[in-house]
Amino acid sequence: MKTLTTGEIAKMCDVNLRTVIRWIDRGDLKGFKLPGRGNNRVQLEDFLHFLQQHGMPIPPELSGEENSRILIIDDEAAVARSIGRVLRSAGYDTAIANDGFQGGSLLMKQQPALVTLDLRMPGISGYDVLKFIRTTPETATTKVIVISALDQPSLQRALEEGADAVLSKPFDNQQLTDLVKDLLPLPAGRRSTPTE
Amino acid sequence: MKTLTTGEIAKMCDVNLRTVIRWIDRGDLKGFKLPGRGNNRVQLEDFLHFLQQHGMPIPPELSGEENSRILIIDDEAAVARSIGRVLRSAGYDTAIANDGFQGGSLLMKQQPALVTLDLRMPGISGYDVLKFIRTTPETATTKVIVISALDQPSLQRALEEGADAVLSKPFDNQQLTDLVKDLLPLPAGRRSTPTE
DNA sequence: TAGCGAGATGTCTCAAATGTCATGTTAGCC
DNA sequence: GGCTAACATGACATTTGAGACATCTCGCTA
Numbered sequence: 001m002k003t004l005t006t007g008e009i010a011k012m013c014d015v016n017l018r019t020v021i022r023w024i025d026r027g028d029l030k031g032f033k034l035p036g037r038g039n040n041r042v043q044l045e046d047f048l049h050f051l052q053q054h055g056m057p058i059p060p061e062l063s064g065e066e067n068s069r070i071l072i073i074d075d076e077a078a079v080a081r082s083i084g085r086v087l088r089s090a091g092y093d094t095a096i097a098n099d100g101f102q103g104g105s106l107l108m109k110q111q112p113a114l115v116t117l118d119l120r121m122p123g124i125s126g127y128d129v130l131k132f133i134r135t136t137p138e139t140a141t142t143k144v145i146v147i148s149a150l151d152q153p154s155l156q157r158a159l160e161e162g163a164d165a166v167l168s169k170p171f172d173n174q175q176l177t178d179l180v181k182d183l184l185p186l187p188a189g190r191r192s193t194p195t196e
Numbered sequence: 197m198k199t200l201t202t203g204e205i206a207k208m209c210d211v212n213l214r215t216v217i218r219w220i221d222r223g224d225l226k227g228f229k230l231p232g233r234g235n236n237r238v239q240l241e242d243f244l245h246f247l248q249q250h251g252m253p254i255p256p257e258l259s260g261e262e263n264s265r266i267l268i269i270d271d272e273a274a275v276a277r278s279i280g281r282v283l284r285s286a287g288y289d290t291a292i293a294n295d296g297f298q299g300g301s302l303l304m305k306q307q308p309a310l311v312t313l314d315l316r317m318p319g320i321s322g323y324d325v326l327k328f329i330r331t332t333p334e335t336a337t338t339k340v341i342v343i344s345a346l347d348q349p350s351l352q353r354a355l356e357e358g359a360d361a362v363l364s365k366p367f368d369n370q371q372l373t374d375l376v377k378d379l380l381p382l383p384a385g386r387r388s389t390p391t392e
Numbered sequence: 393t394a395g396c397g398a399g400a401t402g403t404c405t406c407a408a409a410t411g412t413c414a415t416g417t418t419a420g421c422c
Numbered sequence: 423g424g425c426t427a428a429c430a431t432g433a434c435a436t437t438t439g440a441g442a443c444a445t446c447t448c449g450c451t452a
Contacts, residue, residue, distance in 0.1 A: 007428065014199040014237070015230070016411050021430070028231040036418055039429060056228045057239060059197050075319075101325050104300025109334070123271075123319020129297050138305065201410095203437060212402050217439065232409045235438060 002044040009042060012059040068186055069093045069112040073103040073129075074147070075121045083116060083147075083176065090177045091186050100124040104132075107139060114184045119148035119158060127161055134162040143183045147171065198240040205238060208255040219246075244333035254337050264380060265289045265308040269299040269325075270343070271317045275365075279312060279343075279372065286373045288380070296320040300328075303335060310380045315344035315354060323357055330358040339379045343367065 006024070010017040023029040024040050029050045031042040042050075044062070051058055070092045074080040077098055084094045095110060097103035100121060107115065115133070119126035126146065133139045146158040149169035158166050165179050202220070206213040219225040220236050225246045227238040240258070247254055266288045270276040273294055280290040291306060293299035296317060303311065311329070315322035322342065329335045342354040345365035354362050361375050 005428080006430085012197065014197060017429075018412080018431090019230075019232075019410055022410080023231055026232075034419085037416095037430065039419075050231075054229065054231050056230075056237075057197065099320050099324065100296035101300040101320055102328060104297040104302070105304045105328070105332070106300070108301045108304035109332075121319060123317060124295050124297055128295065132298060132301070136301070136305075201437075202439085213438075214403085214440090215401055218401080230409080233407095233439065235409065 003041040004044060004047055006040045006042075009047065012062065013056070067111070067113045068184060069095065069110055070114045070116065070180070070184070071095050071097060071103070071106055071110065071112040072116050073097045073100075073121070074116070074118040075099055076118075079118075086173045086176055087180060090180065092180070092184070100129070103129070107133070107142075111138065112142065114143040114145065114180065116145045116147050117163075119146055119150055119154065126158065130158065130161045130163060145179055145183070199237040200240060200243055202236050202238075205243065208257070209252065241333075248331075248333050248336070254333070256337070258337075263289075263307070263309050265291065265306055265310075266376070266380070267291050267293060267299070267302055267306065267308040267311045269293045269296075269311060269317070270314040271295055272314070275314075282369045282372055283376060286376065288376070296325070299325070303329070303338075307334065308338065310339040310341065310376065312341045312343050313359075315342055315346055315350065322354065326354065326357045326359060341375060341379070 006017055006020045009015075009029075010020045013020070020029070021040060024031040024042070029042060030046040031040045033040055048058065048062065050056075068091070070087055072080050072083050072087075072094055074083065074096075075098055077096075080096045080098065084096055087094050095106055095112070097106050100123065106112075117126055117129060126148070130144060130146070133142060133144060143164045144162065146155065146163040146166045147169060148155060148158070148166070152168075155166040155168060164183055167176060167179060202213050202216040205211075205225075206216045209216070216225070217236060220227040220238070225238060226242040227236045229236055244254065244258070246252075264287070266283055268276050268279050268283075268290060270279065270292075271294055273292075276292045276294065280292055283290050291302055291308065293302050296319065299313075302308075313322055313325060322344070326340060326342070329338060329340060339360045340358065342351065342359040342362045343365060344351060344354070344362070348364075351362040351364060360379055363372060363375060
């Protein structure tokens with residue numbers, strides 16, 4: 001049973017600690033007091049209920065990191081759109097980057113849970129991107145699927161450099177969704193197609 | 197998750213507090229209410245989106261709390277290091293990106309106050325980067341100095357597309373520091389060389 | 393051009409909510 | 423056992439929402 005302190009709630013709501021205590025005293029937010037001097041604790045579940053009831057945003061660190069955003073990095077717009085279509089219909093949120101610069105900034109801005117990466121993009125080595133993602137703390141655990149028309153050894157190398165999966169072009173849509181679903185299971189209630 | 201109060205927004209937009217509340221009530225500006233009496237809060241991101249959507253200027257105090265970080269985007273490592281050395285000795289914090297991907301991610305991650313941008317990088321058009329920076333709310337007010345060996349019309353076009361200044365290669369170190377100091381005055385006590 | 397009218401914004405006031413500060417206490421952690 | 427950061431509390435300062443109404447803006451029409 002995860003509980004939160006007033007200080008944690010204050011930070012998450014960007015509000016003064018004093019105010020959180022008043023919410024609890026007033027009964028707006030359900031909580032309980034520890035024996036000592038009466039330090040407050042709020043059950044995670046009650047806090048989430050409180051947020052929802054008042055239409056307040058749920059802090060990212062609480063949303064169970066259940067983020068299902070996917071970033072598609074591919075310089076061929078048609079390919080990128082195609083991948084996007086497939087993944088969206090499978091229930092994921094997608095964003096498309098058509099060059100390395102957009103790729104990098106969307107990666108940091110949106111912190112997607114998964115990235116599909118074209119190995120060969122003009123002016124940029126996919127391996128470099130891979131290494132960058134793996135060595136940057138914010139993205140070190142982001143799933144990466146390398147999609148490429150290169151030969152098998154190249155794909156093998158991508159796996160060695162940290163890709164979670166590879167897919168050779170051209171690929172089957174079903175292959176893609178299977179791979180993604182494997183790496184990034186959708187939270188219940190978001191599935192567009194029955195899976196069991 | 198940074199949030200703003202109606203009062204803060206009112207000041208930034210130079211508008212009456214009452215009006216901000218009406219924007220929120222009317223749905224023009226997305227916000228939420230605290231439990232108490234319904235005090236309004238607006239998430240920073242939503243506010244930026246609102247500003248951009250209505251073509252309103254972004255208040256300076258929102259564009260990155262007065263930092264003196266500079267991001268150098270140049271695929272020629274030697275040039276980048278050289279620029280870095282000059283600017284560091286002038287008292288700035290610098291970071292170097294050697295390709296577009298690093299450029300984009302460092303831009304979002306560090307939110308530098310100024311970017312030096314090479315127009316011609318392999319596989320990426322500097323103009324695209326410029327446009328991207330200008331149309332992304334988080335970076336719309338970031339200063340950009342375009343550094344390029346291209347001809348005058350190309351530099352002129354960069355200015356038209358939103359660059360704050362241009363510098364043709366090869367350039368003089370003094371020129372560079374002058375430009376940067378002009379666009380990004382260092383906070384007092386950080387100057388490495390007396391300026392008056 | 394002047395006059396008109398509807399909608400948006402500014403002004404004023406007051407009670408309620410929130411922020412700030414100082415102080416003493418406790419919980420969590422070596 | 424001792425130390426530090428976090429916490430609760432009271433008193434007080436500040437901000438904020440709401441109603442009522444004045445003023446402004448802008449398109450419209452004569």
